[in-house]
Amino acid sequence: MYWSEFLTVALIHLLAVASPGPDFAIVVRESVAHGRRAGVFTALGVGSGILVHVTYSLLGIGLIVSQSIVLFNALKWLAAAYLLYVGFKALRARPADPSAAELALTDEPRSARSAFVTGFITNGLNPKATLFFLSLFTVVINPHTPVAIQAGYGLYLAMATAIWFCLVAWLFSQQRVRAGFARLGHWFDRLMGVVLVGIGVKLAFTEMR
Numbered sequence: 213m214y215w216s217e218f219l220t221v222a223l224i225h226l227l228a229v230a231s232p233g234p235d236f237a238i239v240v241r242e243s244v245a246h247g248r249r250a251g252v253f254t255a256l257g258v259g260s261g262i263l264v265h266v267t268y269s270l271l272g273i274g275l276i277v278s279q280s281i282v283l284f285n286a287l288k289w290l291a292a293a294y295l296l297y298v299g300f301k302a303l304r305a306r307p308a309d310p311s312a313a314e315l316a317l318t319d320e321p322r323s324a325r326s327a328f329v330t331g332f333i334t335n336g337l338n339p340k341a342t343l344f345f346l347s348l349f350t351v352v353i354n355p356h357t358p359v360a361i362q363a364g365y366g367l368y369l370a371m372a373t374a375i376w377f378c379l380v381a382w383l384f385s386q387q388r389v390r391a392g393f394a395r396l397g398h399w400f401d402r403l404m405g406v407v408l409v410g411i412g413v414k415l416a417f418t419e420m421r
Contacts, residue, residue: 214357214361217352217353217357218365218368220352221348221352221353221368221369222368224352225348225369225372225373226372228344229372229373230376233338233340234334235331235334235335235338235373235377236377236380238254238258238330238331239251239255239258239377239380239381239384240380240384242254242322242327242330242331242381243383243384244384244385244389246327247322247385248381248385249322250322250324251327251378251382251384251385252381252382253324253325253328253331254327254328254381255374255376255378255380255381256328256331256374256378257327257329257331257332257333257334258331258332258334258335258373258374259335259370259371259373259374259375259377260331260332260374261331261332261333261335261336261338262335262341262366262369262370262373263367263370264335264336265336265341265342265344265345266345266349266363266365266366266367266369267366269346269348269349269366270359270362270363270366290337292413296409296413299407299409299410300409303406303409331377335373349362
């Protein structure tokens with residue numbers, strides 16, 4: 213009975229998650245800089261962040277946020293500040309000693325918790341994700357759909373997001389890929405810094421519609 217609705221939700225989510233954004237940038241950066249383990253935990257953090265959006269959408273809090281300019285702006289500035297912080301840190305990356313290029317391929321110390329939190333915060337504070345899930349749960353999903361079914365959709369979205377970004381982490385943490393980035397690692401860091409700062413600035417000037 214709910215298969216057509218689920219397939220619609222899955223298709224919309226696929227299109228949304230495949231488009232490059234802060235989640236993609238942060239998973240790629242963690243995977244290249246710290247290896248597969250860090251990339252995977254960052255991906256799991258991003259997937260878990262989805263549950264935050266699903267929870268307040270089910271509770272109706274997302275509707276309050278969407279109607280409150282103050283709350284929306286607070287969320288927006290928190291997200292923008294975090295992305296700018298990570299971006300500026302990346303922009304300050306310095307060239308590595310050529311003789312240490314091979315050492316750069318060994319995973320730098322990065323705890324699973326730290327990587328997970330990075331992914332979780334990046335997704336959880338994204339106000340665009342707030343508006344996406346709000347529209348998904350109010351326009352696409354029928355309000356008469358049982359809460360249990362809607363929660364099931366939410367779990368699927370979280371798992372699908374985590375799996376997608378785990379694949380991204382797997383791709384960008386391969387030795388050959390990392391070896392290429394190791395030689396020009398500081399330029400890659402700076403590029404990711406520009407991307408994150410750009411997203412942060414764009415986010416800061418996002419207006420509620």
